[in-house]
Amino acid sequence: MGRIVDLRSDTCTLPTEEMLEATRYAEFGNDAFGEDPTVNRLQELAAEKLGMESSLLVASGTMGNLISMMTLVKGGDEVIVEEKAHLYYNEGRGISSLARIFLRPIRGHLGALDPRDVQNAIRPIVQRAHDQPRTALVCIENTHNNAGGTVIRPEQIKEIQEVTHAHNIKLYLDGARIFNAAVALGVDVREFTRYVDCMMFCLSKGLSAPVGSLVVGSEDFIEKAKWARQEVGGAMRQAGIIAASGIVAIEKMVDRLKDDHRNARLLAERLAEIEGISLDMETVQTNIVIFDVSGLGTDSNQFVFALNERGVKSKTRGKTAVRMLTHRGVEEEDIDYALTVIEDVARKFRKHRPFYES
Secondary structure, three states: OOOOEEOOOHHHOOOOHHHHHHHHOOOOOOHHHOOOHHHHHHHHHHHHHHOOOEEEEEOOHHHHHHHHHHHHOOOOOEEEEEOOOHHHHOOHHHHHHHOOOEEEEEOOEOOEOOHHHHHHHOOOOOOOOOOOOOEEEEEEEOOEOOOOOEOOOHHHHHHHHHHHHHOOOEEEEEOOOHHHHHHHHOOOOHHHHOOOOEEEEEOOOOOOOOOOEEEEEOHHHHHHHHHHHHHOOOOOOOOHHHHHHHHHHHHHOOOOHHHHHHHHHHHHHHHOOOOOOEOOHHHOOOOEEEEEOHHHOOOHHHHHHHHHHOOEEOEEEOOOEEEEEOOOOOOHHHHHHHHHHHHHHHHHHHHOHHHHHO
């Protein structure tokens, strides 16, 4: 096919040479017995970085969220989420079928919940009927994937935490890309995590590790989460082979996320200049760019297929929206090449627009 620029996801990153070397020389043990020294070091490092007591290595962010829900919420109870949250939009089936939890979506702005809406969504105990679920948890996502990689600021999290605290409800953070949020604002990641009870973050996205995520929280929460991990078959053996890359990811790969943000901004600014393509620049805050192609007289499936034929990979987001992510391995010259292809494809769709519109 020739040149490939893969903008489908930051999960397409490959491990660095340092990660491969760390894996080669790592010490291994049986993590199911708590005896893998490399896993233990990663878990201690993650807890320290996020300002919490303990953490637990899991295979994926989806597993981390599921385990957390199983630990925090009883079957039949309700969890409040933003209406386009990944946990609801992309993971809801597993949570509802395996954990038997109701997810209650409410609309946010740029992915952020309004504390007043959270307040109104919490079911009052006095008025609650026996045939209604109990509100057990509020979940937020940072950065917010389907809102375009938007950052939920620490002060916004604090306002939600005040509501959950008043109702004796825990606040959970799906922090798959929480380090992107911290880099975007130029603050320590603990500025975000200080207001939540527990969370999950991914090693395998912008941080470039090949696999793995971490659930983080109090020692009591993590001990209970180990049971949930075992329930879904998530306990691992010589998991240091995963953890070694994770240590490098946390220690060495955070600061470079600003390069991804800069490339995403460049991509978005140039896309906005193409006739027939529209996007909201307010949403371009980190490494995700979502844009609409309806002005070209086509839909997202046709547009993504045409790009893929030319070596530029992306993903659909609904009928007319397309999502692209920048990450390590995509440099500025790759963005230039991708934009050349996008401009050419857009021009061809515009040329035949009357046929699609008829």
